Amino acid sequence: MANIKELQPDSSPQAAFGARVRRLREARSWNQEDLAAALDYSSQHVSAVETGRKPPTRRLSRQLDVAFDLTDTADSFEREWTELRRGSLLEGFPEYMEHEGRAVEIRLFEIGIVPGLLQTPEYAWVLANSAVKRGAITEAQAEERVTTLAERQAALVRDRPPMLFVIMDESCLRRPIGGHAVMDRQLTRLIEFAASPTTLIQVAPYSIGERRTFDLPVNLLTMSDRSVISYAESQAQGHLDRESSSVLTMLTAYHQLQAEVLSQADSVAMIEHIRKGTP
Template sequence: MGSYMVNRKELKPDSSPQAAYGARLREMRERRGWTQSDLATALECSSQHVSAVETARKSPTLPFSRRVDAALGLAGTTDSFEREWREIRHGSLLEGFAEYVAHEGRAAEVRLYEIGIIPGLLQTPEYAQVLAESAVTRGAITPEQASERVAFLAERQAILGRPMMFVVMDESCIRRPVGGPKVMGRQLDRLVECAGDPRTVLQVAPYAIGERRTFDLPVNVLTMPDRSVVSYAESQAQGHLDRDTTSVLPMLTAYHQLQAEALCQAESVAMIQEVRKGTL
């Protein structure tokens, strides 16, 4: 018992995000009267692994966090360990984005609007890598954060539960060259492929719509399985997640108005293919 108490005293939740994660895991486990072995059995891992995470000797992983949430009944809640893991892994992301991504993975419908760059969920790995490396060159992020950003995007693309996806891109997204002709060519090919997926509606909002463009910043709007709506918008410095229906619904209306002004999917694909010819 004396050794156990010494180990407990060695926990310093304020020393790092991983330590805070471990301390909360121990607290939640003990609140249920479980030993490390009890939790390990539920997680299908060793008690040594549970101990290592609780004492921050090992960092938690996404699969581990999801198993913890399932075992403790926290899946999909604001107290989930998956959410805490994302905040640890992606602390360099804008405020609200990690929470948005948790919603994104469960959404029934995803609506995206982007200006200047291809929407993340449709980016090729090469395109995403070029953007991340550019941010490192500018000193905006570290090389480690760049690697994290690219890995996180791949993760989002992989776990997205194949909802219906509506994408409107400003014409600047396809005309702004990123990474040279080879990278850009593959990216444009990827867009055409996405347009062929029956679960994706892809449109280009041409420069010609002028003042009828309803958004000046990128916007994400999610429709959840219960038909509630969530929006996420960001500026250069901050992101904002909004779950208030009274403010999100007007954004949904503006999105529909933008879709009405944008080119239809066939015309959008034709424009993308025309731009693609210039990358050959």
């Protein structure tokens, strides 16, 4: 069992989460094995969470709330986990996700990589692990990225799903990510995506040249009141824009781009051609 002196709750939100778990456990005179049995986790996992060596998950947080009788309270571990997760994401992105989950139309343009909402888990993990290897994020943050992406994708599956318009630069299809098997599954996923009645996928081929209206990724959300929100990212933060004049200018540029790119049928044909030709 880790020595209590190892705890440094002020070092990070994750460490504070773990210190609180230990504090409540010890207040009940439980050892780590007792808590592990109540949570259906190993004592080693409990120890790693308490000392901040392993990030908590939503499932663990909910189990802790049951064990400590904190479910649906202001002090619940699930609420703390949600705040911890928000802190690990790019500034501005949690707010964007809230709007994305309620949007009636979503318009995306992406360069270089397949848009997150269309990524397979394998493709997403390759990108996240690459960032870890570069030292850009931690392993815990990589796990958080993939988990958050899965939650965003799940939010699209509802009684009245949003219309999802996606334009991908040809580079998204031709840039090899993770090798043949990963790319094959990813390109197959795009073809399946195009078959949905609430989606439209189009490829902006290299041949349109200067007629491509955007040089950076674009996210445009149409809400139920028909207002439109744009979202853009820099290296340091994300930015939501609700100003009608600037957002409508972007929406106009998006429609102009749709007029230049391939139709969905031709886009799917290109994706299939590239999939079959992947070395």
